[in-house]
Amino acid sequence: AQRVTQPExxxxxxxxxxxxxxxxxxxxxxxxxxxxxQYSRQRLQLLLRHISRESIKGFTADLNKGETSxxxxxxxxxxxDSAMYYCALxxxxxxxxxxxxxxxxxxTIIP
Amino acid sequence: xxxVSQHPSRVICKSGTSVKIECRSxxxxxxxxxxxxQFPKQSLMLMATSNEGSKxxxxxxxxxxxxxxxxxxxxxxxxxVTSAHPxxxxxxxxxxxxxxxxxxxxxxxxxxLTVV
Numbered sequence: 001a002q003r004v005t006q007p008e009x010x011x012x013x014x015x016x017x018x019x020x021x022x023x024x025x026x027x028x029x030x031x032x033x034x035x036x037x038q039y040s041r042q043r044l045q046l047l048l049r050h051i052s053r054e055s056i057k058g059f060t061a062d063l064n065k066g067e068t069s070x071x072x073x074x075x076x077x078x079x080x081d082s083a084m085y086y087c088a089l090x091x092x093x094x095x096x097x098x099x100x101x102x103x104x105x106x107x108t109i110i111p
Numbered sequence: 112x113x114x115v116s117q118h119p120s121r122v123i124c125k126s127g128t129s130v131k132i133e134c135r136s137x138x139x140x141x142x143x144x145x146x147x148x149q150f151p152k153q154s155l156m157l158m159a160t161s162n163e164g165s166k167x168x169x170x171x172x173x174x175x176x177x178x179x180x181x182x183x184x185x186x187x188x189x190x191x192v193t194s195a196h197p198x199x200x201x202x203x204x205x206x207x208x209x210x211x212x213x214x215x216x217x218x219x220x221x222x223x224l225t226v227v
Contacts, residue, residue: 034215044155044204044218051214086154090214096160096168099145099206099216103154 002027004089006102013077014110021072021105023061023087032090033070035061036101039083047072047085057081082109113139115207117219124195124226132190132222134205140185141207145216146178149202161188185210195226 005024013019025031035047048056050063050070061072070087087102114137124130134144142163147155159175161167161182169175177199182188188207192199202223206216 032214036218043220044206046215046217049213049215097143097162097208098157098160099208100157101147101155 002089002091002093002098002100004087004100004102006085006087006105008105009103010106010108012108012110015079016076019072019074019077019081019107021085021087021107023070023072023102025068025070025087025089027068027089027091029091031063031065031070033061033063034088034090035059035070035072036086036088037083038086044086077109079109079111082107113207113209113217115141115205115217115219117205117222119222120220121223122225124224126196126226127194129191129193130195130224132192132203132205132224134188134190134207134219136186136207136209136217139207139217140210141188142185142210143208143216144182144188145206145208146180146188146190147204147206149204149221151202155204158190192224195224197226200224200226 003026033050036044037047038044059074086104090099116135118133144161146158158173159167159169161180167180179191204221206218208216
């Protein structure tokens with residue numbers, strides 16, 4: 001079954017330290033993966049998508065098909081990075097489009 | 112950027128009544144809209160996917176007669192919780208994907224439903 005796994009519910013990192021939020025997926029087809037972020041009292045918003053291979057707010061994520069992973073990384077954490085992060089998988093099941101989310105990781109940056 | 116507006120943001124209703132939640136894409140046409148339910152401190156659970164002009168596709172375990180979804184236009188989808196019970200109290204979130212362009216979904220601000 002298609003699934004997104006985020007093994008860490010909580011992650012605390014010191015300001016300036018590197019950050020890595022883990023995401024693994026299970027899908028037999030070609031995956032389309034996203035990272036969404038939710039800041040305090042705000043709605044979910046897109047952070048980045050694997051197709052674009054972009055860096056947003058210093059974050060990058062590389063799709064590793066061999067390890068079925070899409071980990072989110074940032075070399076130097078900033079206080080404003082504290083938020084809830086969700087990894088999401090877009091796929092088609094018998095022609096029906098779906099967008100499913102992992103359980104999320106709450107990232108806290110320690111000043 | 113693309114904006115999705117969800118209304119109401121909060122609603123309290125009595126058991127047995129029905130509640131309608133609207134999800135509008137304000138500046139783009141959305142062929143596909145997703146409806147989610149989020150329990151406290153948990154992730155978003157996909158309830159159904161709706162496509163403009165056709166029936167919604169519900170996830171396993173979601174009662175389609177209880178959670179009626181209508182996607183009659185390219186900018187509006189509605190979720191009606193029928194004969195609401197206290198266990199339906201939750202945070203409901205919609206998202207919309209544009210007809211053309213990037214495939215990411217844009218999210219509404221969510222609706223907090225409390226059934227008393």
